[in-house]
Amino acid sequence: MGCRTSRGSLFNKNSLRTVLRNEKYIGVYDAYGVHVEGGVPAIIDTALFQRVQNRIAVNRRNPARYKAHEKYVLSGKIYCGYCNAPIIGISGTSKSEQKRYYYACTGKIRTKNCTKKNIRKATLEKIVADGTVEFILNSPQRIDYIAHRCVELHSANPLPNTELVYLESQLADTKKALSNLLTAIENGIFTKTTKQRLSELEQTQENLEFEIESYKLRVPELTEKQVKYMLSQMTQRPDEPDDIYRERLLDCFVNSVHLYDDKVIVSFNLTNKKATLESVTLSLLKKATPAQKGAVCECSFLDLFGGDDGN
Ligand SMILES: [Zn+2]
Structure with a gap:
């Protein structure tokens, strides 16, 4: 309706x-x-206003209440291979009323300048996860290298x-106090109290040194x-x-x-000799092409772009 806020903005x-x-x-x-x-x-009655406040409070306590239950685990680290725009998770409903989840290029959604096809969420996540297991966890050389x-x-x-x-800072404080006390003694201040304080500090120093060593x-x-044991814990629990x-x-x-239409390039938190990742x-094709140079995965579980609801 073209209405604006009191400040004139949308x-x-x-x-x-x-x-x-x-x-x-x-x-x-x-x-x-x-x-x-x-x-x-007043243009709104107090009871209605209060009901709105209660609803806001309830929603604030349950922020995820109206959000999708699906978590897109690749979000934030996945980009379009064609236009480099981030890829995001979207959902849609198929003809049979079933909820479907996809990864889609934001370049395509926002500017329509990209033709990247949407890809099924579960399919892509499985390929990337299986590829990661194959590339890292199933490779004794890489496990050795990481360890x-x-x-x-x-x-x-x-x-x-x-x-x-903490122990080391206590020790430093004690040494400083001892040194100050010794300076005082050198300057001729030596009473019963100084003597007692001196032996206390010496005892404290000894105790702290012992604690630090045993720690x-x-x-x-x-x-x-x-490290290898920790990595072995990265396999899926039953x-x-x-x-x-x-x-x-x-x-x-x-x-x-x-992400491309026919392949996906996964970079790991692992550098090689050239200091690159x-x-x-x-491959994302139904008939897996021979693994490219450097690839260790033969992917035969590929079932992509199921035509009925792909886009
Ligand atoms: Zn794109």
């Missing part, structure tokens, strides 16, 4: 919220620090340990064996649903995904 969902919460509609004048109930004519690099990085740059940091013994270095597993797996290993090209 209405958006935030202006609607402002309207729904504005007490001026129930007659409250509130400006320049003056608050008068009934100060302006080796983790230990290397950990020993070069260990995580700060709060307890140890270092209790916290062992990270070993390659430990009772773990596919979507939860894929999210866990892809969050950990997949850096980015470039390791990647694999997975």
